[in-house]
Amino acid sequence: MRSIELNIQDAVFFAEKQYEANQAKAVDAMTTLENGTGAGADFLGWLHLPSETPKSLLESINKTAARLREKCDYVVCIGIGGSYLGAKAVISALSDNFADFYGPAPKNPKIVYAGQNISEEYTAELEKLLEGKKFGIIVISKSGTTTEPAIAFRIFKELLEKQAGKDAAKDLIVAITDEKKGALRTLATQEGYETYVIPDNVGGRFSVLTPVGLLPIACAGFDIEKLVHGAAEMEETAKHPGAENPCEIYARLRNALYESGKKIEILVNYNPKLHYFAEWWKQLYGESEGKDSKGIFPASVDLTTDLHSMGQWIQEGERTIFETVLSVKKPAITRRIPQDAANLDGINYLAGKNIDEVNKMAELGTKIAHVDGGVPVIKIELNALEENTLGQLIYFFEKACGISGYMLGVNPFNQPGVEAYKKNMFALLEKPGYEAETAAIKSKLNK
């Protein structure tokens, strides 16, 4: 059953001409994607992943998760970019807002993240949190050589071996990496860690429905079968090109808006649980489309919070933006606004209403104001924040991203630009093999 609905009526009239004109291009991009005849076709493993995920893989992941849940109060999920954002997006969307403050419960470990920055304080403070605690590690790196997770893994592996003993630690570490090659694969084989494979033909930012996302999500206690099932439902919905395909419509519209001068897309939510979903979405679209001096800049805001900081810019700043609003139909818990005898704050007119009624009116009022102010607003309505709906949403954005990238005329599945900072960082750190780059960067700095 479809549990997300796309509504373009408050956006399409801003770029009607471009939208009418690019229909054939959208069908073409969709067909190219499905037929695997476009740039980066070696990385289309995600396209039919939901419908082709074997039950045995999900069972195996659930079994590993059950072991870690049994033995750990904390599970450290080590990875960066596509190797952690999907898991964090889903876990945050499904968790209690204050889950972190409750502390671990038996068989219900806290998921904490490492290797997604190079902050000394973050690492040291996480070490402090884990001192004397029962914890396990899921280390995720497709290449196995990314600096950030490599540093974190050294540190937390050392702590785990010190606390649990080298042999017991082996049972508490799971590596998710390339099937055959890379430093992490070699280490996992040497040490005898349990491993899962990141398929060769699935890039990091498209990997949330592989063990990369599924194992941490299962460790957090969520239902990965429902998540994958939801994605498979959207895979079926978005199978054929044409005006009924929501992925194609979204890809087509954002390209039409881009052509009409809207260079920035803001993913908006009215529910703080979706904050990290936007972080995942930003990587998906930013890394896929920002190349060859092209691409919509993906940004995000949490509303109504950011209406009190970014609202002015959105309402009256440069008219180069459009919004895609994630709107959750019904909250999982209801709470009414109380009556107050003194009514000093003047909000008694709201007494008796659910808080979500006010949120929905804020959303509607904001949409009208933004559209009036020249901001196209696309709406994606989600039935509820639960696994099936999130699976549908993930696949919706992935497929739309592939179509959109092809419409834009880029290879949506590579990320050559990510190497530039690494090359300079290695040169500055005098990594062996980078002698020429070290000399070049030093002379540049001394100019």
Ligand code: PA5
């Ligand atoms: O999408 C991508 O390819 C990147 O974000 C990678 O996931 C990220 O750089 C981490 O790479 P790796 O998994 O090889 O450590």
